[in-house]
Amino acid sequence: MGNSTMKAVAVVPGEKELRLVDHPLPQVSSETQIKVKTLDVGICGTDREICTFVYGEPPKGDNHLVLGHESLGRVVEVGGAVTRFKIGDLVVPSVRRPCSDPGCNPCCNDKQDYCINGQFTERGIKQVHGFMTEFYVDDEKYFTYVPEELRDLAVMAEPLTIAEKGLAQAYAVQKRLPWACTDAGEPLGKGLRAVVLGAGPIGILGAMKCVVEGFDTYVYSRSKAPNPKAELVEQIGAKYYSKYDITPQELAAKVGNIDLIYEAVGGSEVAFDVLQVLGTNGVFVFTGIPAPETRLEIDSDILMRRIVLENLAIVGTVNADREAFENAIADLGEFNKRWPETIKKVITGRYDIADHQELLVGKSKGIKNVIAFS
Numbered sequence: 001m002g003n004s005t006m007k008a009v010a011v012v013p014g015e016k017e018l019r020l021v022d023h024p025l026p027q028v029s030s031e032t033q034i035k036v037k038t039l040d041v042g043i044c045g046t047d048r049e050i051c052t053f054v055y056g057e058p059p060k061g062d063n064h065l066v067l068g069h070e071s072l073g074r075v076v077e078v079g080g081a082v083t084r085f086k087i088g089d090l091v092v093p094s095v096r097r098p099c100s101d102p103g104c105n106p107c108c109n110d111k112q113d114y115c116i117n118g119q120f121t122e123r124g125i126k127q128v129h130g131f132m133t134e135f136y137v138d139d140e141k142y143f144t145y146v147p148e149e150l151r152d153l154a155v156m157a158e159p160l161t162i163a164e165k166g167l168a169q170a171y172a173v174q175k176r177l178p179w180a181c182t183d184a185g186e187p188l189g190k191g192l193r194a195v196v197l198g199a200g201p202i203g204i205l206g207a208m209k210c211v212v213e214g215f216d217t218y219v220y221s222r223s224k225a226p227n228p229k230a231e232l233v234e235q236i237g238a239k240y241y242s243k244y245d246i247t248p249q250e251l252a253a254k255v256g257n258i259d260l261i262y263e264a265v266g267g268s269e270v271a272f273d274v275l276q277v278l279g280t281n282g283v284f285v286f287t288g289i290p291a292p293e294t295r296l297e298i299d300s301d302i303l304m305r306r307i308v309l310e311n312l313a314i315v316g317t318v319n320a321d322r323e324a325f326e327n328a329i330a331d332l333g334e335f336n337k338r339w340p341e342t343i344k345k346v347i348t349g350r351y352d353i354a355d356h357q358e359l360l361v362g363k364s365k366g367i368k369n370v371i372a373f374s
């Protein structure tokens with residue numbers, strides 16, 4: 001390998017192949033860009049799905065797409081006009097980049113997570129190379145600063161942003177009512193009950209966020225307890241229930257009025273089962289992205305009556321803005337203070353880039369797996 005290339009994990013959709021490629025070393029080419037040396041890259045279901053070639057689009061003119069959208073790195077070079085970072089800083093990058101349509105208000109206002117036309121791009125997913133490589137370059141506005149004490153945790157910032165944005169939306173919706181009678185300085189969820197569906201990384205990090213926000217928090221998932229995910233859930237003061245042990249109706253009877261449901265299972269059947277027990281004036285946040293396979297029969301009249309007569313709100317949420325990244329870093333710091341041992345255990349494995357095949361197309365294992373580049 002020469003000096004001008006680096007190793008990268010990439011899919012080649014035309015050949016239906018996942019492999020290590022020699023990828024050009026990126027260069028800082030504008031005054032506001034920074035160059036980052038990769039430290040950690042998280043692997044998630046999205047990466048594994050891209051490896052089945054259902055989506056994942058290389059940049060125009062390339063036959064391969066470098067994977068990776070959950071990353072932590074260290075700044076090694078800054079453009080002349082960079083103001084927010086210096087060499088040596090730890091940073092996490094966001095994923096989505098705006099479309100070029102001047103009529104897309106969200107993209108024109110740094111809210112590309114709400115892009116109206118689908119023409120956005122996403123690093124490691126859609127038309128821009130990702131972070132599963134040794135260095136990357138991007139505009140400073142797409143990065144968030146990470147304090148040094150979060151060196152071993154901040155690769156989880158991106159999956160945590162899903163909960164950050166989800167809860168921000170729930171709060172925005174619930175401004176419609178005196179949802180929380182909290183005093184100044186008290187967390188917004190105090191006195192309220194949240195159910196998190198699923199105990200994967202999105203669910204566990206979401207449950208941690210709910211606990212920090214003061215909710216009485218319950219996780220409803222698949223595997224029977226005891227299991228490692230249920231243990232993590234119990235360690236943060238939330239309660240874990242398997243759907244094989246109690247029905248959604250039994251769950252609701254235990255919990256009381258369910259004020260918030262944060263869905264992180266990715267399956268519509270269990271999601272719609274649990275939607276039926278959302279409490280009066282409650283909000284249901286969908287984050288899961290199922291493969292379009294399941295068709296359900298539901299008691300639609302009953303559900304519609306409840307949505308109307310009990311002021312239920314249902315929101316979907318995808319991707320995240322810079323505020324969500326900043327909140328994720330702040331909350332990882334809080335999780336680390338409250339549960340230093342538990343938060344570490346969400347990362348169940350650190351691997352070498354050489355293990356990419358096993359991690360991306362082998363049997364799914366653990367909770368959050370990371371490729372370590374340092």
Ligand SMILES: NC(=O)c1ccc[n+]([C@@H]2O[C@H](COP(=O)([O-])OP(=O)(O)OC[C@H]3O[C@@H](n4cnc5c(N)ncnc54)[C@H](OP(=O)(O)O)[C@@H]3O)[C@@H](O)[C@H]2O)c1
Nearest residue numbers: 198199200201202221222223264265266270288289318319
């Ligand atoms: N909106 C966004 O921007 C965004 C971003 C990233 C990911 N996502 C989505 O978020 C979802 C969760 O991601 P993840 O990485 O945490 O997934 P994951 O690791 O697959 O975890 C899913 C969790 O849900 C449980 N589960 C699966 N099917 C179930 C069922 N039928 N009934 C009850 N529990 C069930 C699993 O139980 P076991 O523990 O027994 O396996 C597991 O705990 C995915 O759909 C993903 O596509 C959305």
Ligand SMILES: [Zn+2]
Nearest residue numbers: 044045046070
């Ligand atoms: Zn991901």
Ligand SMILES: [Zn+2]
Nearest residue numbers: 099104107115
């Ligand atoms: Zn747009």
